[in-house]
Structure formats: C-alpha cells, structure tokens
Amino acid sequence: xxxxxxxxxxxxxxxxxxxxxxxxxxxxxxxxxxGNDELKQKKPFVGRSGKLLRETLLKAGFDQTYYxxxxxxxxxxxxxxxxxxxxxxxxxxxxxxxxxxxxxFILALGNTAISxxxxxxxxxxxxxxxxxxxxxxxxxxTVIPIFHPAKVLRNYGDYHTFLNGFLYAKQLYDxxxxxxxxxxxxxxxxxxxxxxxxxxxxxxxxxxxxxxETTSLNPKKxxxxxxxxxxxxxxxxxxxxxxxxxxxxxxxxxxxxIVYHRSQFDTAVLQAKGINANADHDTILLxxxxxxxxxxxxxxxxxxxxxxxxxxxxxxDKSNMDKLPxxxxxxxxxxxxxxxxxxxxxxxxxxxxxxxxxxxYHQILIPGINFLRRVSSNGFMINxxxxxxxxxxxxxxxxxxxxxxxxxxxHLWNRxxxxxxxxxxxxxxxxxxxxxxxxxxxxxxxxKIKPTIYTEVKRSTNVEILENIEHSHKFIPHILKYRKKHxxxxxxxxxxxxxxxxxxxxxxxxxxxxxxxxxxxxxSPNLQNIPRDSKVKNLFKxxxxxxxxxADYSQxxxxxxxxxxxxxxxxxxxxxxxxxxxxxAAKIFGPNFTDKQRxxxxxxxxxxxxxxxAFSISQEFGMSLREAQMxxxxxxxxxxxxxxxLDGCVEHLKSKQPFITPTGRCRRYGLVTMDTNQCNEAKNFxxxxxxxxLTLLSAIELESLIEPYNAKIxxxxxxxxxIQVINDKNKVEKVMELVxxxxxxxxxxxxxxxxxxxxxxxxxxxxxxxKKIE
DNA sequence: GCGAGCCTCCC
DNA sequence: CATGGGAGGCTCGCA
Numbered sequence: 200x201x202x203x204x205x206x207x208x209x210x211x212x213x214x215x216x217x218x219x220x221x222x223x224x225x226x227x228x229x230x231x232x233x234g235n236d237e238l239k240q241k242k243p244f245v246g247r248s249g250k251l252l253r254e255t256l257l258k259a260g261f262d263q264t265y266y267x268x269x270x271x272x273x274x275x276x277x278x279x280x281x282x283x284x285x286x287x288x289x290x291x292x293x294x295x296x297x298x299x300x301x302x303x304f305i306l307a308l309g310n311t312a313i314s315x316x317x318x319x320x321x322x323x324x325x326x327x328x329x330x331x332x333x334x335x336x337x338x339x340x341t342v343i344p345i346f347h348p349a350k351v352l353r354n355y356g357d358y359h360t361f362l363n364g365f366l367y368a369k370q371l372y373d374x375x376x377x378x379x380x381x382x383x384x385x386x387x388x389x390x391x392x393x394x395x396x397x398x399x400x401x402x403x404x405x406x407x408x409x410x411x412e413t414t415s416l417n418p419k420k421x422x423x424x425x426x427x428x429x430x431x432x433x434x435x436x437x438x439x440x441x442x443x444x445x446x447x448x449x450x451x452x453x454x455x456x457i458v459y460h461r462s463q464f465d466t467a468v469l470q471a472k473g474i475n476a477n478a479d480h481d482t483i484l485l486x487x488x489x490x491x492x493x494x495x496x497x498x499x500x501x502x503x504x505x506x507x508x509x510x511x512x513x514x515x516d517k518s519n520m521d522k523l524p525x526x527x528x529x530x531x532x533x534x535x536x537x538x539x540x541x542x543x544x545x546x547x548x549x550x551x552x553x554x555x556x557x558x559x560y561h562q563i564l565i566p567g568i569n570f571l572r573r574v575s576s577n578g579f580m581i582n583x584x585x586x587x588x589x590x591x592x593x594x595x596x597x598x599x600x601x602x603x604x605x606x607x608x609x610h611l612w613n614r615x616x617x618x619x620x621x622x623x624x625x626x627x628x629x630x631x632x633x634x635x636x637x638x639x640x641x642x643x644x645x646x647k648i649k650p651t652i653y654t655e656v657k658r659s660t661n662v663e664i665l666e667n668i669e670h671s672h673k674f675i676p677h678i679l680k681y682r683k684k685h686x687x688x689x690x691x692x693x694x695x696x697x698x699x700x701x702x703x704x705x706x707x708x709x710x711x712x713x714x715x716x717x718x719x720x721x722x723s724p725n726l727q728n729i730p731r732d733s734k735v736k737n738l739f740k741x742x743x744x745x746x747x748x749x750a751d752y753s754q755x756x757x758x759x760x761x762x763x764x765x766x767x768x769x770x771x772x773x774x775x776x777x778x779x780x781x782x783x784a785a786k787i788f789g790p791n792f793t794d795k796q797r798x799x800x801x802x803x804x805x806x807x808x809x810x811x812x813a814f815s816i817s818q819e820f821g822m823s824l825r826e827a828q829m830x831x832x833x834x835x836x837x838x839x840x841x842x843x844x845l846d847g848c849v850e851h852l853k854s855k856q857p858f859i860t861p862t863g864r865c866r867r868y869g870l871v872t873m874d875t876n877q878c879n880e881a882k883n884f885x886x887x888x889x890x891x892x893l894t895l896l897s898a899i900e901l902e903s904l905i906e907p908y909n910a911k912i913x914x915x916x917x918x919x920x921x922i923q924v925i926n927d928k929n930k931v932e933k934v935m936e937l938v939x940x941x942x943x944x945x946x947x948x949x950x951x952x953x954x955x956x957x958x959x960x961x962x963x964x965x966x967x968x969x970k971k972i973e
Numbered sequence: 974g975c976g977a978g979c980c981t982c983c984c
Numbered sequence: 985c986a987t988g989g990g991a992g993g994c995t996c997g998c999a
Contacts, residue, residue, distance in 0.1 A: 279977075280998080320999085624997065634995055635979055655985090661980060686981055689993055716989060718984085725991045728983035756984090805984095809987035818986090875986070883988040887984095891989090917984045917989090 204288040210273035214238045221299040224266040225372070228252070229293065229305060229312040231281070231347055232271035243269050248348040251870075252308075255348070259365035261372075266300045268293065270315035281311050283320060290315050294336055304372055305334055306365075309347030316342055325495075326510070329364040330503050331377055343368045351870060355877065356492030356715070358869030360504070378507025380541060385427070385435040385533035388442055396436055397445045400453060403430050406480070407455045408540035411465050412532050414521045418467035419700055424520055424528065427536035430455075432544075435533040443472075450474050458482060460498045460539045463572050463708065470576065477569050482539055484564040485546035487712035488556045491866065496712055502538040505545055559863030563892065564711055570899045571709040571719070577911045578704030579726065579921070582740045582965070586696060589734070593688040600681050604632050608674050611641050620644050632681055635660050646672055652818065691735050698724050705739075709915065716884055717864045718891040718917060727916045729966075736967030746926045748910075749961045749969055750938045751919040754779055755890045756808045762946075762954050763885050764844030768837055773955045780804060787833040803830055808886050810845070810879030845882045849873075852881040860885050861950050862892040893956070894918050897945045901938060910934045921966070935960055935972065 205211050216233050219242075228244075236246035244252055244267050256265070271289050275281045293315055297305065307313045313322050317335045327344050334340035345364035351357045371377065388396050400407070408429035413421035426446055427437045438446050450457075450469065459465045462478030469476035483496045502508035511534050520528060550556045612630035617623060617640050631637055639658040642648050648671045650664045665679050699705055705724065713720040721727045729736060741747045752758070757779060761769035772779055780801040784792040787800060799820055806816065817827035835842035851858065853873065858866040858881065866884045868877065898912055898920045905911075910924035924934045942958035961969035 283999090631995080633993090636995075653986090656979070659979080682981080686993080690982070690991090694992075714989060718989060720990055722991060725983080728981090728991065730982060806987055809989090811987040814986045816987095876988090879987060880989090887989060891984095919984085 204291065208273065208285050208288045209282050210271065210275050210285050215273040216241050216243060216269070219243075219268065219296070221296055222266060224264055224300045225303045226261065226265040227297050227300050227302040227305045228265055228267045228308065229297075229316055230267065230269045230308045231311040231349075232269050232278070233274050234278075235274075238274060243267050247352055251348040251352060255362055255365055258362065259369045261365070261369060266302070268296055270312045283314075286311060286315050290318065297336070302340060304368060305340060305342045306368055307342055307344050309350065312347070313342075313344050326500060326503065328360055328504060329367050330507065330509075331371060341371065343371070352872075355868065355870035355872055359490055359492055359867075362869065363504070378505070380502065380506040380508045380538060381433040383433050383435060383530070383533045383537040385437050385529060387529060388436060388438045388445070393438075393442055393445050397449060400428055400430070400436060400449050400455075403453070403455050405455055406458055406540075406543065407453070408458045408460075408536050408543065409465065410460065410532060410536040410539055411468060412520045412528060412535075413468055414519075416464075416518050418464055418471055419706070421468045421471070422521075423468060423472060425532055427529075427532040429533075429536035429540035432541055433537055435536045437529050437532060447474050450476050456480055458539060458543045460535070460542070462568055463575070466569070467572050467576060470572070478565060480543060480547070481565070481568055482542045482546060483712050484560065484568060485543065485550050488550045488560050488564070488865075489546060491715045492869065494713060498535060498538060498542075501542055502534075506538055506541055508534070508538060553865075555859050555863040555865055557863070559865070563862060563896065566899055567711050567895055570902060571711060573902070574898075574912050574915065575706050575709060577913045577923075578700065578702070578706045579913045580740050580742045580923075581695065581699050581703055581705050582738055583699070583703055586692065586738050589738070590688065590692045590696070593684055593692060597681070597684055597688060600677065600684070601632065603677065604630060604681075608677070611645065611674060612637075613645070616645070632678065633685065638678065641674070642668070648672065687730070687735065691730060691738075695724050695738065707914075715866060716887045716891065717860075717862075718887065719895065719915060721915075726914050733967030737965045739966035741923050741926075741964050744926055745923045746931060747963055747966060747969065748922040748924055748931070748935065748938065749919055749966075750922070750942060750958045751961075752890070752894060752942060753957050753959050754804070755893070755918040755956075756886050757804055758954060758956055759886045759890045759893075760808055760841055760844070762950055762952050763889070764838075764841045766838045766840035766844070768839075769841060770954055773957075776955065776957070783834065783837065786837045787830055799830065800834075803834055807831075807834060807841070807845075808883060810882045848882045848885075849878050852878060858884050860888050860892070862889065862896075864888045864892065889950070891917055893942075893946050893949070894920065896949060897942045900945060901941050904937050904941065905934045908934050931962070935962075 216237060230244055233243060234246055237243055270293060271281070271285060272292065275285065305316055307316045310324050313324060314320050317332070322344070324344050324346055328346060329343065331341045331343050334342045343364065346357055346361045348361070351361045386396065409426065411426045412424045414424065415421040423440050425437055425439050427435045428449070429435045456479035458480035459478050460482045462481040466476040466478055482501070486496045486501055499512045503510070511531065515523065515531060523531070550560050614626050614628060617626050617637065621636065621640050623636060626637070638660045642660060643658050648668050650667045652663060652667050654661065654664060662679065665675055669675050669679070695705060707721045707726040708723055710720045710722065729739070757769065758773055761773060772782055780797055783804060784797045784800040788796045802819065803811070803816060813824050813827035813831055816830065817824045852868060852871060855868065855871050871877070894915065894917065898915055901920070902912055905922065905924070908924065908930040910922050910930070912920060913923050914921035920938070922934065922938070924931055938960060939958055943956055946952060946954065946956040960972050962972050963969035
C-alpha cells in the first residue's frame with residue numbers, strides 16, 4: 200500500500216505492516232500504530248496491548264467478527280508525540296479500509312485513532328471516552344472513542360473506564376438507546392413568582408441539587424451570580440442574586456437533603472455570604488466511592504460518561520462567569536444542577552447498597568468534607584514581615600549565585616556544541632542553570648563525569664547524582680545549593696505569598712477524593728509538604744494571644760501494621776510502650792547495637808510498610824546488598840506475622856478481589872498485572888489507608904470537643920493535627936488532654952482493637968519552633 | 974497555552 | 985528492575 204503519500208511521510212523509513220485483507224464487519228477497531236511485535240508478525244495488535252484488547256472485547260461480549268487496523272501503518276519515531284502530518288498522510292488509506300468493511304460502529308482507541316477517524320485534532324479521549332459520535336465520513340456510522348489499551352497497561356487504574364467503554368459499545372451494538380440526559384428546562388425566579396417558588400422548594404422532598412455560579416474560583420473572593428436548584432430530572436429553578444433573603448430561607452428551612460458537586464466550593468461561598476450551608480450529599484464523593492482509580496471526578500466528565508451529555512462547557516471560562524450573557528449563564532447553571540441531580544440518582548443507590556461504601560460515605564466522607572471546609576476556612580496565620588525579609592534574602596542570594604554562573608562558570612557553556620550534541624531544538628545564549636537538559640549536557644558530555652550510582656532517569660541530574668559526583672567539579676555543589684534555594688523561594692515563599700488572604704491567613708484546599716488510599720491531598724497551597732527546615736516552618740505562626748499545638752500519632756503506620764497483621768512482637772512492643780527502633784535494633788544486631796545501626800533500623804522500620812527492598816536500603820546507607828538483606832531478613836524473622844501479612848496482600852491481589860478496610864475504604868484493581876509496583880501498592884494500601892483515616896476521624900471528633908476551649912484545627916498532615924488554642928494554661932491543658940485521649944480512643948472505637956495507639960503533642964508559637972510536651 | 978518530563982518538598 | 989501516597993515549579997516542544 201505504498202503510495203505517493205508515503206514518500207512525504209516522516210515514518211516511511213521505520214517499517215510497516217503491509218496491506219491487510221479487508222472483510223465486511225459491523226465493527227472496525229482502529230488503534231494507533233504498529234509496535235515492534237506487530238512489525239515482526241506483520242499484524243496489528245499482537246503484543247500486550249492486543250492481548251488486553253481481545254480479552255476486554257470478549258469480556259464485553261463481542262465475538263471474533265471485528266476488523267482491526269491502525270491509524271498509522273508505520274511505526275512512529277516517537278510514540279509519545281505522533282506527527283500530525285503522518286496522521287493526515289495515512290488517513291486516506293484508513294478511510295478506504297473502513298469503507299471496504301462497511302461497519303456500523305468504529306471503536307477508535309486513543310487520540311491518534313480519534314484524530315484520524317474524525318479528521319480533527321481537537322478531540323481528546325479523556326473527555327469524550329465512551330461518548331458515541333457520528334463518523335466524519337458517514338454520519339450513519341457511529342464512532343466510539345475508547346482509551347488505547349497501552350494507556351491502560353501504563354496506568355491500570357484506567358481499566359474500569361476502558362471496560363465500560365466496550366460494555367457501552369456492546370449495548371449500542373445490540374440496539375440499546377444512546378444515553379440521553381434529556382433537555383434541561385429552567386424556571387427563572389422573579390418578583391412575581393419568588394414567594395411561590397421558594398415555598399415550593401422548601402417543601403420539596405426528599406432531595407434536590409444545588410449549584411452556584413460565581414465571579415471567582417476563590418471562595419473568599421467569589422461573588423455569587425446565581426443559584427440553581429434541581430428538583431427533578433430536567434427541571435431547575437434559578438435565583439438571580441437579587442433574591443438573597445429567599446435563598447437564605449431555602450437553606451435554613453428546606454426539608455430536602457441538598458446534593459452538590461464538589462460541595463466544598465459552593466458551601467464555602469455560601470458560608471462567606473452568611474448562609475449556613477452544609478453538604479448533605481456530594482456527587483464527587485459518591486463517584487469516588489464507586490471508583491477510587493480515576494483522579495478526575497469532574498462534573499463535565501461524569502455527565503458525559505454516565506449521562507451522555509455533550510460538551511456543554513466548551514468555551515466557558517469558569518473564572519470569568521460574569522462576562523457571560525445571562526441566558527448562556529442560566530442555561531449552563533441549569534445543566535450543572537440538572538446533571539448533578541441525575542448523577543446523584545444514579546450513584547447513590549449504588550453506594551448505599553454496599554455496606555462498606557455506605558459506611559465510608561456517610562460516616563467519613565460527608566462529615567469529613569464539611570469538617571475540611573471549616574479547617575480551610577480557619578486558615579493558618581502567616582508571619583508576613585518575616586516572609587518579606589526571607590524573600591529579600593533569598594532573592595539576593597540567588598542573584599549572586601547566578602552572577603557567579605555567568606562569570607566563573609561561563610566557560611562551561613557552549614551553545615553550538617550543546618545543540619549539535621543533544622536533541623535540543625533550541626538553546627539560550629547564556630546557560631540556564633534551571634534546565635536539567637543543559638545541565639545534563641555539561642555533566643555527561645562536556646565534563647564527561649560518570650556517576651557511580653544508578654537512577655531510573657537516563658542522564659539524570661537529580662540530588663542523588665549530584666551528591667554522588669559532588670567533588671568532580673566545583674560547579675556541582677553550586678548547583679545543589681542553587682536548586683535548594685530556588686525551590687524555597689518559588690514554591691514556599693512566593694507560592695505562599697500569592698495565596699495569603701487579607702486577614703494574613705493562608706487557606707489551603709483539602710481534597711478528600713484524590714488519593715487511591717484515602718489520604719487527603721492539599722493544594723493552593725499544599726500545606727502537607729512544607730519543608731521540615733524550621734526557617735520555612737516559622738512562616739507559620741499562632742495568632743496573637745494563641746498557641747499552636749501539633750499532635751502526631753507516633754509510628755502510626757507501624758502500629759497499623761501491628762493491627763492488620765496481629766504480629767505478637769509488634770503488639771507487645773507497643774503495649775509496653777517501648778522504643779521500637781531500639782528494640783528492633785537489639786533483635787537484629789544484638790544488645791550492643793551502635794547509634795548508626797539504630798538509625799539504619801529506624802529507616803527500615805518505615806520502609807517495611809512500603810515494601811522496601813534490600814537494594815534501596817543498601818543504596819541509602821552505602822552498605823552491601825548482603826548486609827541490607829540481613830537486616831530485612833532479621834526484621835521479618837522477628838515480626839514474622841507482619842511478613843505473613845504482607846505476603847498475604849500479594850496473594851489477595853492475585854485473587855482480583857477488592858481490598859477493604861474497617862473504615863469501609865475499598866481498593867479495586869481492575870487490571871491485575873502483578874508487577875512490582877502493584878504488589879507494593881497492595882502491601883501498603885490498608886496500612887496507609889487506615890492510618891490516614893484514624894487521623895481524619897480523630898480530627899473530626901476533636902473539632903467540636905475542643906471548640907468550647909477556644910481551640911480550632913488549622914491543618915492536617917497525614918498523621919498529625921495542627922491546632923490553634925487560646926494561650927490560657929487551663930484551656931491548653933484541657934485541649935491537650937482531649938487530644939491525647941481521643942487519638943488513643945478512635946482506633947479502639949473504629950478498629951475494635953486494644954493495640955496501643957499513642958499521640959505525641961508539641962506546642963509553640965511558631966510551627967518551626969515546637970517543643971514536645973509530656 | 975498546554976502537556977510531558979524532570980526535579981524537589983512532605984508523610 | 986529494585987519503597988507507597990501526594991503538589992507544584994520549571995523547561996521545552998508543539999500548536
């Protein structure tokens with residue numbers, strides 16, 4: 200099938216699959232391009248992707264009568280970035296092939312296939328996955344975009360979505376109706392109907408959706424433009440903001456439960472306007488219960504996947520909604536509210552029929568999301584004069600260091616040599632010290648330094664490598680120092696400064712639906728990765744007249760390991776409140792262990808719960824593999840039940856059954872690959888998950904108990920709770936006692952165990968200067 | 974302007 | 985090949 204087009208194609212030299220014999224088929228499957236296996240066998244989809252594709256087709260109920268081809272006949276030079284030119288050149292051939300098959304459905308796998316089939320580069324598989332669209336060449340044929348199986352093999356969490364795509368395709372093939380969200384109608388509230396509509400909404404039962412449109416994505420700055428209430432499929436009532444008293448009365452008196460999508464934002468905005476809104480339900484959390492694998496639970500994506508909604512948000516800028524004409528704004532709001540309610544009616548029955556998910560949703564996620572909104576709203580006080588001073592210092596130090604690069608190290612940069620010796624397409628006149636590519640050229644090509652350690656990234660310039668070659672050139676330590684300071688300035692000084700509110704407080708967004716294990720995530724800014732360096736932590740302070748308390752669960756994950764494995768050695772250790780690092784060191788090295796050995800064991804104690812290997816330990820401490828292996832073997836010989844537990848997790852993974860924790864968390868591995876990464880994840884899941892839930896549950900429980908003592912929770916970091924409390928001796932003592940007791944009791948209550956969970960409390964006026972309190 | 978890749982910070 | 989879970993800043997190539 201070589202034609203004139205091929206002569207112009209950049210991939211013409213790479214080898215191709217020859218023309219296939221076409222045959223009539225109702226289903227045509229279009230992939231991307233051949234890989235090595237495909238080229239060898241001269242057939243599309245014969246490798247790992249092909250195996251997964253065939254298995255999934257079978258699982259979805261498709262028999263063997265489909266025709267498989269690719270958007271490209273040749274192997275691309277760079278699979279991650281396929282040339283648009285090549286797609287267009289190969290397209291006429293694909294169209295011809297499809298025509299000969301005369302299919303009813305085309306399954307387009309991945310972006311390259313979709314681009315070719317639909318003759319456009321604007322469709323992305325992640326947003327239109329599983330949404331049927333008419334074929335660009337013949338609208339009587341339906342195209343269904345689905346992930347490329349290679350994507351699923353790289354990220355097995357996508358398997359659920361992938362399988363759902365095929366299942367839906369099969370339903371359509373069998374003649375089922377397309378999903379249809381219906382036509383959303385809205386009633387605009389005005390002077391004449393406000394009274395009546397409000398009364399109607401207040402008496403409506405049992406559930407209604409609520410969504411608001413605002414002028415900003417920051418709840419503190421956002422002005423509400425309009426509020427919509429969805430009461431039944433396709434029917435939404437919209438209040439413009441002139442009706443605030445009516446709106447208020449709905450939130451105060453309504454009998455229905457209110458469902459939001461990403462309730463933190465809407466309820467925070469309403470709270471800022473003096474409306475006491477709390478989330479009864481949240482579709483983002485419901486979907487998270489049903490699928491912890493997808494990181495994105497965006498309303499638009501869910502509405503498209505589950506309701507068959509079109510791309511109704513196209514061209515709408517969420518941060519600039521006041522620029523939108525009113526009719527467009529209302530239509531958009533109405534759809535958001537309508538789809539939220541429709542999704543709720545779809546997801547909620549699914550969640551409550553599973554006792555674990557039901558418990559997780561009602562007892563943790565819903566109380567949790569309202570709690571986290573309040574933690575965020577409390578905010579963490581920043582020492583602004585100190586921040587300004589710190590910033591100035593760092594800026595001048597960085598400038599000095601850049602000048603040294605420009606003068607003393609100028610000879611290390613040769614633009615032309617760099618361009619000719621690397622694949623770089625462009626390069627600056629002066630060296631950019633922040634560019635890993637340029638740095639790699641200097642280290643590996645110009646200076647020809649050979650690091651003695653291995654890294655996953657080729658020609659890496661990361662800390663490990665730089666420290667390894669620190670003495671090879673005086674330029675290297677300079678880079679290390681620069682990187683450190685630059686990180687400090689950009690991420691922790693400027694990144695924080697940008698986000699301080701008018702009242703000198705920093706408010707992070709805590710997400711409850713991001714991680715697969717149930718840990719929280721924190722963003723804008725991330726308050727969970729503030730450097731331990733006290734110089735940075737001292738940016739965070741207690742307000743005047745207040746004190747900071749920080750309560751940490753000590754060795755939380757090891758204690759959870761003791762719980763899940765019921766290991767007698769570990770349980771006994773915690774029961775007797777002994778120092779786990781010393782006890783373990785004594786078991787491994789005998790009673791006369793050195794401080795260095797204790798440090799090594801301490802590190803192993805933490806790594807064990809992540810599935811750490813002898814290799815990584817030997818790298819960290821520069822010991823032999825044999826020595827590292829000995830430590831691990833002895834560790835597991837001592838805590839043999841822990842070993843059994845971790846091995847059991849791998850067995851459980853093999854069984855393809857979900858992992859479930861006592862708090863109702865569920866980890867489903869749709870595609871079980873049994874690779875190292877997945878096995879380690881399986882070992883770690885319950886430990887990390889239970890540990891983070893214990894902290895969250897303790898914090899939720901504490902919130903109302905410490906409130907009478909003028910104390911508020913202002914941050915959470917995985918196993919620690921940061922509290923601000925009025926600086927009054929009696930009140931501080933009372934709060935500390937409560938914290939200590941609750942953190943001890945929550946595991947007893949939730950895990951039904953007598954394993955001794957213990958908190959450690961520190962106090963201070965500044966986060967970088969906290970002293971342990973006995 | 975966007976996304977991938979790299980790097981660095983946390984538990 | 986070789987420890988799990990995150991956020992975010994920067995560069996660079998592409999559109």
